[in-house]
Amino acid sequence: MPGAAGRPHREGPRPHRTLFAGDRGRRLRLRRRQGPVDPATRKYTPADIKTETRITLENLKAILEAAGSSLDRVAKVNVYLRDIKDFAAMNEVYATYFPSSPPVRTTIQAAALPLGIGIEIDCIARR
Secondary structure, eight states: OBOGGGOBOOSSOOOSEEEEEEEETTEEEEEEEEOSEETTTTEEOOOOHHHHHHHHHHHHHHHHHHTTOOGGGEEEEEEEESOGGGHHHHHHHHHHHSOSSOOEEEEEEOSOOGGGOSEEEEEEEEO
């Protein structure tokens, strides 16, 4: 699966879907969608929402770093939860990944996420 600017991902998790990748001068906008899939096996193992959130954010972090960006360069995040009642538990883990100046975020309940996962996250980041 191609990575940022059409480069293949050689290490780490593959993005679930590249929604947008564009290069305008030196500002690369990356939009990646990721869920709690083990990057080694590429399989989903159901877990509590805190664990799924941590796995998802670690996957997103690895994808961004492979593309020359980082969580510090994220400008916008969309979080899709299977159950909005999981918001507080998800937010507790999420806050540890964005401890200061967190990006703008939208969180919604999604009726059906792929593979029955509890969370999916996409973001827009700069390189």
